[in-house]
Amino acid sequence: MLAGSNLSVVEGREGYLFLERYDGAQPLQAGADLTEWSRHTLALLRETFRARQERLSARNIGLVVVVAPEKASIYDELLPEGCAQDRPSAAERLTEALRQIGIRAVDGAGLLRRAKGAVPLYYDVDSHWTNFAAYRVYRALVAAAPAHLGLTPIPAERISYRDKPSFGDLGVHVSPERKGLVQQTEITGPDVEVTVETFDDREYNFQQHRCAGGRGRALVVRDSFTSFLSPFLSRTFAETTYISPSNALPDDLVADLAPDLVIVQIAERALFYAPQPLSDWNLRSWRQTFLETQIDGPARRHTRRARQALRMGNWAEALEAAQKASALDEDDHLVHNLAEARLHSGDPAGALACCEDATRPPDRFLLALEGYALWALGRRDEAIGCMRRALRHQPGNAHLQHQAGEWLLTMGHATEALPYLEAAVAGAPAHSPSWYHLGMARHALGDFAGSAEAFRAGGFEAAD
Template identity: 30%
Template sequence: MSRQEHSDLPPVHEAWLPREHPLHRPRHGRRQLAALVCAVLFFTAPVVTWVFGARAEQLENRPLAAFPSVTEGWGFFTGLNAWATDNLPFRKGAVQSVDALSRGVFGEPARLAGGSHTSPIGAGQVDEKPPINENVFPAVIEGKNGWLYLGHDVAYRCVPKRTLDEVIAGLRRWRAVVEASGREFQLVIAPDKSTVYPENMPDGYAGKDCSTQVRDEFWRRLPAATGAVDLRAQLREVAARNQRPIYHDIDTHWTHEGGIAMTYQLAERLRPGVTSSWLIRPSRQYPHSADIPDLLGQDRTVPIQAYSLAPDGGPEDNTQFKPSDFHQPLHLESPALPGVIDRPVRMVGDSFTQFASPYLAATFADITVTHPDNVALDPVAAGQLLAEGEVVTFELSERFVAGGRYPMLDPEVADQVGAILAAHPIR
């Protein structure tokens, strides 16, 4: 057969060649079809079930992933997986079933989520994922006496995104740019529950050695190097006085007593002795959805004891209960009564501040709280907000600071905000 005859042969797909031909490649048609059907069902299930009235439930303490925009380029396709996973309407039941099966068969909780998820208390991630897979750490640590701990308490310390030196440098840069504008700077670190109550942690767990080492070095160095308020001793003192823990056993946050303790510290540092007239009384009780059981697909609540606060010592309660996650800045105003801080304060705080906001509202005449995410996402808007205050206060969670997880710890973010503060100095 001539070369010309060879070239006149029609093109043939490699899957149609004889099996003994060296270029033969099977198409796996049935497998490909099955995979395609599964993919279509996975990505269309949220839409189809939504049409029939089913709604996805929020498991983690964060918003459900939004449908990706076509303007994101390839990010549209990579974002589909998170959207479809979050918006599966029967996901919670599946999580509960998997956990029950794991406990029944293997005698241990299922590893349902890893550190790649956003923290249930906010502080969304915009940095690159660390090279070590955080899924080696459980999402929930089951401690003694029925206590539950957030796995990020351990994972973020053991797999930090920034070194402690970098974290300290970032916080010191924030203090420098704020104080250079003539404003007062306050920094509070909300301790992890595992830091305040390590006695209820299990005897052994993944990351025990590395997390303990990082925790000890963190508290030994950071408060002195940055001027941060260390609330650990005061929190234990308040708990001993009230004869009950100041953190919830199945929630990662402190109680309202913890929020009041922080409010006391902030006010006293601004005006020593101002709290001497404050009168605090127990007020209402209400159930609060605990965040850690959500990660196990469980609906559990903790009892909340709220308080009234009269800064002038009178009979009138001056607290304001305005639920907010601070992603939309929350502004609170109060009459300039005796015992009230009358200087305008602008605050960056996460979900720990949610348990303090009623008491901040009662004792600060003019305070606005924004979330740490907002600062890194829009430094210009954050700078304009902080420039409204004479005092700039940060409340940051230990796990996110120790793990270098706040994007706003980047000194460049501080410099961008600092430029705006410098343009509007306090004389």
């Protein structure tokens, strides 16, 4: 049943609807044969989480990961005839891979398969787990958290469930639309206070909840499945911060919030997207990323339009909107958007002028933009200097480390490039360009064995 240009639904047995395609991911097709996924993507995800675990452990922050299974991974007996899923599922394979390297990972698929019975864990018209299923996963998350946090799960007797008619996220997309039941939850006890809530055109979401009856602070990297977990999580912790998308754990945000525990919840369908190895290392600060478009003022509308156009690669529209926003921005809070738009529009001199004329103190993003503009103008030593100054604002930023290393290598300074590139692969082990340039740097320095190792790690053939 075709439901739109980026979403399609198929009907299985007993009227159950399954997500066939969403935003380029095809979970049913991808889940039918996981051979290539296991050979390539699984290793990249494992190493990404390994690097995250190491960074969090260095700050004494715990990490728990759970993959929310697709409905097809739990109710595969209800799939359409001729449609089968590979086993173990992608969710189970990643969970096991993480456990093997010492990461606390909840086996959501195994847990829910064992819980199948009279109470639905997924409804026929929706792709998400029910609140009842989410509660079982929630209890497993609490049990997996480090013991020293002293977390206590909400007891079952404080929770009541009721069904209400709804189209669900799948039923609304079939023709004719189909209504079924979706579960609602009520929890007795302390209320949850929403202290921050931002939403930016489905790019980023930032919410912060507080509960007087909770304990400790959690950062939850979430997608839509967490909507069913949040009523429980927000009453477990004294402060719970939710961010999306689920493929990024911004390192500067972790440093600023200093949570006791990070929970990463990612949907199984998202495992089939192409990895974004630098997602933890934005050039923009997390405050710019999550909160910028929530700033009140006359420039807000133009800023949102500029950001959206920049994301979509519509440079002319981005430039027009950024110019309008900057004209209303007396304190240069938004000058980086104008500089970025000019840079992408082929005007590095204009971008450089934005950076140099800004009245606000330079941050890592402005310095990086200045560096890119200088490089485009042929002022290469100055460009590298900008990247080095940007790294003072976030010394571990793998994006900046790679760029500094690549530029130094281009200029023939392999010895200077080497430590930058080694730091880049440590911070972003799935970033193939960093491995490639590290291999080239080692080769230039006569370390042929180390060069071959770097090329293999990045998925390249070793140079002769």
